[in-house]
Amino acid sequence: MRFLKLFALVIFTTTLVSQAQTQRQVANPTAQALASPTPTPTPLPPPTVKIDGYRAAAARIIGAALTSDRAYARLAHLTDHIGNRLSGSKNLERAIEWAATEMKRDGLDNVRTEKVMVPHWVRGEESLEMLTPVSRKLQMLGLGNSVGTPAEGISAEAVVVRDFAELDRLGEKVRGKILVYNAPYESYGVTVSYRLQGASRAARYGAVAALVRSITPVSLQTPHTGAMNYDPNLPKIPVAAITIEVAEFLQRMNDRGDRPTLRLKMEAKFLPDAESANVIAEVKGSEKPDEIVLISGHFDSWDVGQGAHDDGGGCIVAWEAARLLKELGLKPRRTIRVVLYTNEENGLRGGNAYRDAHQAEISKHILAIESDSGVYRPEGFGLVATAPSQVRSNLQEIAKLLSGIRADGIAANGGGADIGPLMRDGVVGASLDVEGSHYFDIHHTPADTLDKVDPQELALCVATMAVMAYTVADLPNPY
Amino acid sequence: MRFLKLFALVIFTTTLVSQAQTQRQVANPTAQALASPTPTPTPLPPPTVKIDGYRAAAARIIGAALTSDRAYARLAHLTDHIGNRLSGSKNLERAIEWAATEMKRDGLDNVRTEKVMVPHWVRGEESLEMLTPVSRKLQMLGLGNSVGTPAEGISAEAVVVRDFAELDRLGEKVRGKILVYNAPYESYGVTVSYRLQGASRAARYGAVAALVRSITPVSLQTPHTGAMNYDPNLPKIPVAAITIEVAEFLQRMNDRGDRPTLRLKMEAKFLPDAESANVIAEVKGSEKPDEIVLISGHFDSWDVGQGAHDDGGGCIVAWEAARLLKELGLKPRRTIRVVLYTNEENGLRGGNAYRDAHQAEISKHILAIESDSGVYRPEGFGLVATAPSQVRSNLQEIAKLLSGIRADGIAANGGGADIGPLMRDGVVGASLDVEGSHYFDIHHTPADTLDKVDPQELALCVATMAVMAYTVADLPNPY
Numbered sequence: 001m002r003f004l005k006l007f008a009l010v011i012f013t014t015t016l017v018s019q020a021q022t023q024r025q026v027a028n029p030t031a032q033a034l035a036s037p038t039p040t041p042t043p044l045p046p047p048t049v050k051i052d053g054y055r056a057a058a059a060r061i062i063g064a065a066l067t068s069d070r071a072y073a074r075l076a077h078l079t080d081h082i083g084n085r086l087s088g089s090k091n092l093e094r095a096i097e098w099a100a101t102e103m104k105r106d107g108l109d110n111v112r113t114e115k116v117m118v119p120h121w122v123r124g125e126e127s128l129e130m131l132t133p134v135s136r137k138l139q140m141l142g143l144g145n146s147v148g149t150p151a152e153g154i155s156a157e158a159v160v161v162r163d164f165a166e167l168d169r170l171g172e173k174v175r176g177k178i179l180v181y182n183a184p185y186e187s188y189g190v191t192v193s194y195r196l197q198g199a200s201r202a203a204r205y206g207a208v209a210a211l212v213r214s215i216t217p218v219s220l221q222t223p224h225t226g227a228m229n230y231d232p233n234l235p236k237i238p239v240a241a242i243t244i245e246v247a248e249f250l251q252r253m254n255d256r257g258d259r260p261t262l263r264l265k266m267e268a269k270f271l272p273d274a275e276s277a278n279v280i281a282e283v284k285g286s287e288k289p290d291e292i293v294l295i296s297g298h299f300d301s302w303d304v305g306q307g308a309h310d311d312g313g314g315c316i317v318a319w320e321a322a323r324l325l326k327e328l329g330l331k332p333r334r335t336i337r338v339v340l341y342t343n344e345e346n347g348l349r350g351g352n353a354y355r356d357a358h359q360a361e362i363s364k365h366i367l368a369i370e371s372d373s374g375v376y377r378p379e380g381f382g383l384v385a386t387a388p389s390q391v392r393s394n395l396q397e398i399a400k401l402l403s404g405i406r407a408d409g410i411a412a413n414g415g416g417a418d419i420g421p422l423m424r425d426g427v428v429g430a431s432l433d434v435e436g437s438h439y440f441d442i443h444h445t446p447a448d449t450l451d452k453v454d455p456q457e458l459a460l461c462v463a464t465m466a467v468m469a470y471t472v473a474d475l476p477n478p479y
Numbered sequence: 480m481r482f483l484k485l486f487a488l489v490i491f492t493t494t495l496v497s498q499a500q501t502q503r504q505v506a507n508p509t510a511q512a513l514a515s516p517t518p519t520p521t522p523l524p525p526p527t528v529k530i531d532g533y534r535a536a537a538a539r540i541i542g543a544a545l546t547s548d549r550a551y552a553r554l555a556h557l558t559d560h561i562g563n564r565l566s567g568s569k570n571l572e573r574a575i576e577w578a579a580t581e582m583k584r585d586g587l588d589n590v591r592t593e594k595v596m597v598p599h600w601v602r603g604e605e606s607l608e609m610l611t612p613v614s615r616k617l618q619m620l621g622l623g624n625s626v627g628t629p630a631e632g633i634s635a636e637a638v639v640v641r642d643f644a645e646l647d648r649l650g651e652k653v654r655g656k657i658l659v660y661n662a663p664y665e666s667y668g669v670t671v672s673y674r675l676q677g678a679s680r681a682a683r684y685g686a687v688a689a690l691v692r693s694i695t696p697v698s699l700q701t702p703h704t705g706a707m708n709y710d711p712n713l714p715k716i717p718v719a720a721i722t723i724e725v726a727e728f729l730q731r732m733n734d735r736g737d738r739p740t741l742r743l744k745m746e747a748k749f750l751p752d753a754e755s756a757n758v759i760a761e762v763k764g765s766e767k768p769d770e771i772v773l774i775s776g777h778f779d780s781w782d783v784g785q786g787a788h789d790d791g792g793g794c795i796v797a798w799e800a801a802r803l804l805k806e807l808g809l810k811p812r813r814t815i816r817v818v819l820y821t822n823e824e825n826g827l828r829g830g831n832a833y834r835d836a837h838q839a840e841i842s843k844h845i846l847a848i849e850s851d852s853g854v855y856r857p858e859g860f861g862l863v864a865t866a867p868s869q870v871r872s873n874l875q876e877i878a879k880l881l882s883g884i885r886a887d888g889i890a891a892n893g894g895g896a897d898i899g900p901l902m903r904d905g906v907v908g909a910s911l912d913v914e915g916s917h918y919f920d921i922h923h924t925p926a927d928t929l930d931k932v933d934p935q936e937l938a939l940c941v942a943t944m945a946v947m948a949y950t951v952a953d954l955p956n957p958y
Binding site: 076080081082083133134136139218219220221222244245248249252253256305441442445446447449450451 | 555559560561562612613615618697698699700701723724727728731732735784920921924925926928929930
């Protein structure tokens with residue numbers, strides 16, 4: 001009986017795994033860091049911190065997080081009542097004002113906004129249609145930072161390639177064409193290069209526009225936007241994301257020799273830079289208030305969906321972690337500083353502005369954590385690979401406080417875009433790591449909506465962030 | 480070690496199952512037929528057919544299907560070069576003309592089209608937006624057969640219910656409101672009642688329009704259309720599908736007391752009935768040409784996506800099964816008749832017209848099989864529950880010819896919408912059954928496109944259909 005049951009289980013598992021492989025390819029970008037060849041682990045020094053004194057505080061934090069609906073209610077307000085929040089938009093302004101007001105009401109310390117001028121890209125109307133051999137509307141979504149087309153659009157034959165190597169082989173043959181990249185998803189980190197560099201690499205050979213298969217393992221005619229960059233030495237051509245379905249349709253047309261022609265229309269353009277702000281609030285340190293543990297997310301989002309997982313959730317996690325500590329009367333020795341950065345998605349002006357404005361105190365940042373991988377079930381933290389081994393050993397020890405909620409991992413690498421400038425200046429950086437298997441299904445799409453957020457998983461993210469931030473901020477000598 | 484491995488497997492399986500449950504609920508509608516309470520199986524009589532003489536033919540058919548790209552190439556032409564095919568559309572006319580021409584070229588017998596007048600519903604422009612408390616465009620797709628709205632749209636407060644019982648409790652409170660059904664997916668068969676009856680059941684209490692959560696286990700802001708019916712005794716109010724995301728957004732608004740107001744605009748209307756046709760082709764029987772094994776699909780589709788799985792694939796399976804037999808020179812004793820029905824989706828005029836036009840030979844139909852559940856990996860056939868036990872026993876025996884491709888199941892129930900009129904007149908009906916776990920992800924959506932069809936699975940469907948049809952048509956006494 002036992003054997004039969006287990007055998008049935010094996011069959012079942014095999015079926016599930018096989019389906020999962022059909023539906024999605026490698027989905028976890030952080031897994032790349034652990035890939036080939038098998039490293040010989042360097043033994044870490046023993047931890048120099050004692051965590052027993054923090055078990056009671058961790059228990060209170062976890063209990064409070066799991067019995068409060070504040071985080072979810074606030075994320076609901078942000079997503080349902082404010083909505084998506086692209087840099088320069090009225091919605092982002094409203095979100096910033098709301099957060100600063102509420103943070104003061106929460107009794108957080110030193111609540112303020114720090115002005116940042118941000119790029120103001122607007123999408124406008126946009127469309128893609130096939131003109132020949134059949135007339136058909138095609139799903140698309142312009143890429144952020146792209147230039148627009150003339151009002152009548154750009155009409156040209158499409159040429160489809162699977163990768164940059166195929167483009168390079170075609171070379172000048174793409175002159176005057178709309179270049180279509182149909183690169184299957186390998187991982188976000190790998191495949192996003194087509195979104196970032198695709199336009200300029202096509203322009204180099206004279207293409208007049210580019211279309212990029214959305215960076216995702218799955219699709220239900222779901223286009224994914226995201227930032228792109230132009231090589232300043234090459235002509236700027238318009239570029240849009242297309243769905244997996246459209247990319248495969250164009251690939252089939254291409255491979256059959258149908259020579260499809262397309263018309264791309266995009267009103268995309270930059271308006272003058274707009275005023276925005278980083279939102280900052282603190283739990284002031286009781287003994288060493290000038291030393292800082294920074295916890296953060298980015299408050300801007302793309303202009304589609306609700307920016308729920310990316311990164312409304314991450315902001316609420318950092319904010320609510322601080323609020324919970326206040327509510328519980330937990331006063332760490334050092335200051336915990338919440339930063340909700342502006343303009344992560346298409347400029348990183350918030351992260352750079354914070355570094356510039358806080359130059360004098362950068363060395364006082366003990367740790368900077370960013371939550372920007374969605375607010376799924378937390379697994380722990382990703383610690384920047386260059387962190388000193390004593391720091392890694394101690395954070396591993398501290399993370400044991402989170403083993404009861406299985407969020408005690410300290411992954412081999414981590415960090416965040418907004419805290420990147422700080423990390424380059426020597427601050428130890430980390431990411432809140434979460435179960436990421438569905439993040440890139442919805443990332444930068446109209447489907448990044450609150451229904452995808454599990455209230456309990458969000459609460460566990462808050463607890464994970466709060467326990468780590470509090471313990472590091474309060475230990476006499478965290479490393 | 481074995482224990483540890485198995486333990487790891489259990490954990491892994493548990494994780495997968497848990498994820499699968501979060502992502503999708505019961506997805507296989509045919510599973511409902513097997514549900515509670517556990518029946519005591521009635522022993523079947525021993526089969527009266529000998530299948531050994533058909534192993535060679537089955538081998539040739541399976542081999543030929545798995546080495547030909549004809550089915551996929553034809554489905555590609557139908558989906559890529561013709562496109563979706565709603566009744567009354569130019570595309571459906573083109574598809575019918577193309578199929579009849581190609582079937583003649585294939586050398587099939589008695590190729591003809593049989594005229595059918597079909598309803599001609601057109602969608603027109605349509606939109607849904609929230610007016611208050613926030614302004615937002617919402618994803619929608621009008622339901623087939625719905626009436627339209629006045630040109631200025633219908634603006635009203637939304638009231639959200641989870642099921643009909645909640646509607647009945649509200650009763651007259653929904654007068655003047657837009658009623659929103661946010662019924663979570665249980666199974667297609669169960670949950671589709673909201674799409675079919677939702678408008679009239681809301682109109683009974685005075686609602687001015689209705690919105691129905693799409694009938695699907697998953698969504699990436701994916702609206703699913705489909706037919707609806709009006710109760711002739713109640714006012715006809717416009718009705719549209721909304722995505723799971725929009726339904727949950729409206730539910731949250733409703734539950735918080737936000738009293739959202741919406742504006743629904745739909746140009747949907749019926750034009751005069753249009754001329755269409757069933758497409759028919761045969762492999763003429765050598766000894767009993769008047770006895771018929773009918774294999775079929777429906778050639779019309781909804782007006783979104785490509786109608787690839789629903790039901791372009793099913794049509795190609797029936798057609799290619801017959802063509803393969805011709806190519807292999809396999810001449811069955813009875814006639815195998817391919818029927819590509821028109822107007823399954825919003826009228827069933829094709830199925831009814833076939834029954835009416837072939838009244839005199841209905842009793843000569845030995846078996847009618849419809850392929851309309853997608854063209855995923857075939858699992859066998861679903862045989863109508865009322866089939867005589869000797870028929871069931873013999874078809875189970877014949878299906879053993881398909882055990883090598885694991886398509887030898889004969890499920891407890893089956894049939895098809897288009898062959899329904901024949902079945903009601905006593906013809907034994909069956910469905911081609913396939914692995915259906917992803918069918919309702921894309922059913923009636925813009926994402927029902929060719930990239931979702933696996934060429935090998937399509938070929939296996941062709942082989943399964945051809946082996947069963949040939950063997951039943953050729954056995955001296957199939958039952």
